[in-house]
Amino acid sequence: MARSDVQLMLDVKAGDEQSFALLLHRYRSPLVNFLYRMVRNREQAEDLAQEVFLRVYRAREDYVPSAKFTTWLFRIATNLALNSVRDNRYQRMEISLDAPVTADAEDGGEKTMDVAEKHPNIEQHLIEKARSKMIRHAIEKLPEKQRAAVLLHKYQELDYGEISKILQCSESALKSLLFRAYETLRVELAPLVAQQLKQ
Amino acid sequence: MSCARMEGKILGYVDGRLKESERLEVEKHLGSCAACRLRANEFRAVSGLLDELPVIEPSAAFDLRVHARVAAEPVKQSWWAWFAPSPRVAFAASMLLLATVWLGLRPPDSSLSATDIDKINQDMPVLENYDVISDFAPLTELPPPLQADESTQQNQQM
Numbered sequence: 001m002a003r004s005d006v007q008l009m010l011d012v013k014a015g016d017e018q019s020f021a022l023l024l025h026r027y028r029s030p031l032v033n034f035l036y037r038m039v040r041n042r043e044q045a046e047d048l049a050q051e052v053f054l055r056v057y058r059a060r061e062d063y064v065p066s067a068k069f070t071t072w073l074f075r076i077a078t079n080l081a082l083n084s085v086r087d088n089r090y091q092r093m094e095i096s097l098d099a100p101v102t103a104d105a106e107d108g109g110e111k112t113m114d115v116a117e118k119h120p121n122i123e124q125h126l127i128e129k130a131r132s133k134m135i136r137h138a139i140e141k142l143p144e145k146q147r148a149a150v151l152l153h154k155y156q157e158l159d160y161g162e163i164s165k166i167l168q169c170s171e172s173a174l175k176s177l178l179f180r181a182y183e184t185l186r187v188e189l190a191p192l193v194a195q196q197l198k199q
Numbered sequence: 200m201s202c203a204r205m206e207g208k209i210l211g212y213v214d215g216r217l218k219e220s221e222r223l224e225v226e227k228h229l230g231s232c233a234a235c236r237l238r239a240n241e242f243r244a245v246s247g248l249l250d251e252l253p254v255i256e257p258s259a260a261f262d263l264r265v266h267a268r269v270a271a272e273p274v275k276q277s278w279w280a281w282f283a284p285s286p287r288v289a290f291a292a293s294m295l296l297l298a299t300v301w302l303g304l305r306p307p308d309s310s311l312s313a314t315d316i317d318k319i320n321q322d323m324p325v326l327e328n329y330d331v332i333s334d335f336a337p338l339t340e341l342p343p344p345l346q347a348d349e350s351t352q353q354n355q356q357m
Contacts, residue, residue: 020269021262021266024262024266025262028261028262028265029254029256029257032255032256032261033254033255036255037252042255046257046258046261046264049257049261050261050265050268053265054265054268054269054272057269058272132251132252132253135248135251136252139249139252150249153214154246154249155249159216160216172207175206175207175210176206176207179206179207179209179210182210182242182245185245185248186238186242186245189245192244192248193245196244196248197241
């Protein structure tokens with residue numbers, strides 16, 4: 001039976017390096033994806049994810065399982081991401097998500113890279129590419145706190161209580177934040193939403 | 200339920216995160232409010248579109264980099280480790296201690312015997328007088344002492 005996150009973290013605290021490796025394996029992908037969608041730069045997302053794991057490791061001796069491990073983990077990640085976005089340090093180095101596919105992206109195995117293989121029809125491929133681009137842009141245009149709320153809610157499937165602790169706001173404030181974010185997305189993605197509703 | 204209250208419930212309804220009682224309440228409102236019904240459907244469509252975002256995998260070197268950074272972390276010492284001296288300090292302190300002990304246990308200078316010391320003590324008044332006389336300023340102004348043959352000649356002349 002798989003050990004819980006809290007148990008693994010307590011084992012790390014006791015000096016078990018293997019448990020840290022298990023936590024790393026468990027959360028590397030969710031963290032990198034969350035940070036990638038927050039900062040919009042793959043390299044920076046990986047740097048930040050490494051920093052998150054390093055901070056978890058550094059804090060092992062003081063770790064007290066007072067909250068869910070994921071709440072703690074994503075709180076560190078969200079704070080780093082928000083600081084990084086606000087800091088604007090990486091803006092000059094930023095690689096647009098619209099940039100042509102690079103070897104770096106291929107290494108990462110983005111699903112969109114396989115679209116051409118899945119759809120030999122070039123027209124279909126271009127339509128899907130444009131659709132994907134539109135969705136990414138709509139998320140990127142959200143204010144960073146709304147973006148974080150949407151990403152944590154939609155992709156990490158954390159409950160409202162956890163997300164409100166991560167974003168340090170009340171549950172009602174979080175619901176309002178999410179409602180505004182979805183309203184914005186609904187407007188930004190209106191053509192796609194209309195298509196969805198017709199289907 | 201009013202349309203304003205729906206704001207806090209509609210997303211939970213779309214994602215199926217509401218309690219049974221809340222869900223029934225929302226559905227009752229949606230049955231009578233076309234605007235909220237449309238919004239719920241549009242939010243569901245948005246949620247479906249977000250599922251289309253690509254998922255990336257961390258690079259192959261990601262784990263290695265994390266482990267390398269963890270390995271580079273300084274080892275934490277317990278608070279009492281502060282008292283443990285460094286090897287250099289310990290060496291210097293032990294050498295100082297040895298030198299102190301050696302000097303303490305060293306026998307007194309044996310070049311003078313007890314008899315010699317007694318003799319020096321006996322001669323001390325004479326030596327003190329000599330010091331006084333040798334440094335006595337009026338004596339330096341006296342004419343130099345006469346030699347024995349010179350004094351004999353002087354006596355014969357007289």
